[in-house]
Amino acid sequence: MEQANQMKSVEVEGAVMELPYVWHEDCSQYLLTYPDLAETPAYTPDGYRLMLTFEDACPHAALEPGIYRDCGSCRHYRQAEDSLLGVCHCEALRRKAPDEQGKDDLVELEIEGLTLKIPFVWDKGCGKYVLDYPDYLKQPTYTPNGWRIMLTYEDACPHADLQTGGCQDCGSCSHYAQLDGTFLGVCHSPSMRRTGR
Ligand code: SF4
Numbered sequence: 001m002e003q004a005n006q007m008k009s010v011e012v013e014g015a016v017m018e019l020p021y022v023w024h025e026d027c028s029q030y031l032l033t034y035p036d037l038a039e040t041p042a043y044t045p046d047g048y049r050l051m052l053t054f055e056d057a058c059p060h061a062a063l064e065p066g067i068y069r070d071c072g073s074c075r076h077y078r079q080a081e082d083s084l085l086g087v088c089h090c091e092a093l094r095r096k097a098p099d100e101q102g103k104d105d106l107v108e109l110e111i112e113g114l115t116l117k118i119p120f121v122w123d124k125g126c127g128k129y130v131l132d133y134p135d136y137l138k139q140p141t142y143t144p145n146g147w148r149i150m151l152t153y154e155d156a157c158p159h160a161d162l163q164t165g166g167c168q169d170c171g172s173c174s175h176y177a178q179l180d181g182t183f184l185g186v187c188h189s190p191s192m193r194r195t196g197r
């Protein structure tokens with residue numbers, strides 16, 4: 001009970017956060033409570049973004065295969081001692097100078113020899129940053145080998161080879177190869193391939 005109304009001051013790379021202890025009925029103890037840093041971003045004086053160890057990994061994450069997909073497992077993350085607060089040292093998420101504000105973060109994705117730069121924007125509805133995919137139906141885009149970029153949730157086309165019982169979309173088509181952790185993929189249907197230039 002001695003922690004009622006207590007706060008803990010956590011300092012991380014020059015940023016200081018006052019965190020309250022809140023009583024949790026389910027485990028019958030006071031626990032340190034963290035702000036929603038996705039809703040209200042906070043930064044170190046050097047512009048690096050504060051994150052929580054248990055946040056879902058973002059598309060910039062540098063993760064070893066087969067481990068948790070969260071900030072705590074990302075090579076860009078440095079956790080503060082005795083807390084679940086840390087700093088993301090990913091340059092793409094670093095706070096921009098005032099004259100760069102408004103230029104959204106771009107995530108660079110490599111897919112079969114093609115590099116795509118996709119905006120990474122805050123989605124209020126789902127409360128997180130998401131990839132804002134272009135409309136590849138309106139802007140056909142191809143890999144160097146002529147295979148067409150599609151999105152997993154696009155309606156299946158007449159060339160589809162669909163799994164029985166699956167959805168009627170590219171993601172359910174045997175011609176489609178999805179890029180891990182995204183809704184982007186490549187259609188390997190010869191009928192959709194670009195020939196010539
Ligand atoms: S890049 Fe930053 S925000 Fe993204 S997973 Fe790594 S630590 Fe988290």
Ligand code: SF4
Pocket residue numbers: 150155156157158159160161169170171173174175176186187188189192
């Ligand atoms: S992956 Fe290609 S062939 Fe399959 S439904 Fe999508 S566009 Fe059509």
